[in-house]
Amino acid sequence: MTSHRVVFALIAIFVLVLLTSDPSSSDDSHKVKLSLYYEALCPYCANFIVNSLGKTFDNGLISIINLRLVPWGNAYLKDNKTWVCQHGPDECLLNTVEACAIRVWPDLGAHFSFRFIKCIERLHLENNHSEWKSCFGREGLNSKQLIDCYNTGLGFEVIYLLHFMCFVLMGCKFTVQLERSYAYETASLKPPRRFVPWVIVDNLPLEEDYQNFVAYVCRAYKGPSTPKACGSPSIEVNSSPKANSIGQVCYANVAKNQTSMAAAQGKP
Template sequence: MDFHRIVLVFFLSTTLLFTSPVTSNDDAKVALALYYESLCPYSANFIVNYLAKIFDNSIIDIVDLDLIPYGNARLKANGTITCQHGPYECLLNTIEACAITSWPDLTEHFKFIFCVENLVVKHKYKEWESCFQETGLNSEAVSVCYYSGYGKELELKYAAQTDALEPPHKYVPWVVVNGQPLYEDYENFEAYICNAYEGNSPPKACEGLTGLATKKKVASWAHHVSLVDELFGSNEVKAEA
């Protein structure tokens, strides 16, 4: 028992040390927040086929990206969390939260999350542990985070952050640029970023994008239905046969 306490204290102390806010010299960076849940195909598709592109086209250089893996989960009065697509989604939400904290470098935790969400797209999400080997990242810190209960604390933090959204989120992925939700126009997030950027040297990828953002809320958000429910009609994603 004493050994486990030592491990937990060490983990928490190093986490606080390495996750302290880093002050950027570029005050013009655009705040991009993604509120999502791990087993939602809409979320997985956005991460794999849209968000990942900004790491290749240099738009990431003008962005402060915040990933919040909680989505449509619900916090019960007794402190337990239930997830839209069942216990496995709660597991992966927490694992991804631990990844974000364990590897504060964005490029490291994003490549792990990308790997997991790519497996979700392929309906092979139960193979998520293969992402440690795939990315070359050590699983120890994530395991300690998860089994120590610290991952649950992170999810409670994300629950509060998600529930505090104004306006409240209505579905996932919920993409927010400089505090403004994009509603159903989230796939055009790059245009919104480029429009919002006030720095002197926008990435080349912004050429042709500025001015294209609709800058209007899409009224049809109320009819947005999770693709999981459309495909499977149940509370848990089924693995591909």
């Protein structure tokens, strides 16, 4: 008799879980993959993160998105030795900090790493990115793991620890393994990215139409429950996207920014 009661109790709990589960939550297998290739101090990347991607957490669209952020952008390896960022050494530092945030809090959909990155990018829009450490307190996040990641590095590789980098980046060791993997991924994009922000939705580069990413996400989603954010009559793919983002991107320097696959892999 006792065993029957246990079975009935388990069945009741199972049914209760089914009935109380959020019907709007999406099966991960149906989620649309959205990848953002960016750099920390490009103002258009910052604006996109703060004012566009940020809204997906407010309107529920994030429930159908598998979000990936890749903080490398238009950085390049000079002579396969020196790591140079488009907006200077501060950008190299913050690219690495944001890479560490993604590593420490890997589930961007859970909001922790995104909140932190969004905070840094908002500070940049306010011309105050040097105060990035204040984002720990602002977002109620523990700084230890991220600072450890930044200071000690992961899989530290001597080839990237040059005097230039140590001097310019205030003598700190940093996570070259993470940034090298992002360099390789960015260099291997097909077609090659021409600027940042470079947004890809389910393997489709949006190019100049990146600001219209919601329409592409909604069109690509094949899951059972569509978020209300996809129901707006203004949600449609632009047939003439190239005029949308003129001047709203940080262009890559073709002569310098095409980090080679060999360089990104650390090969001689």
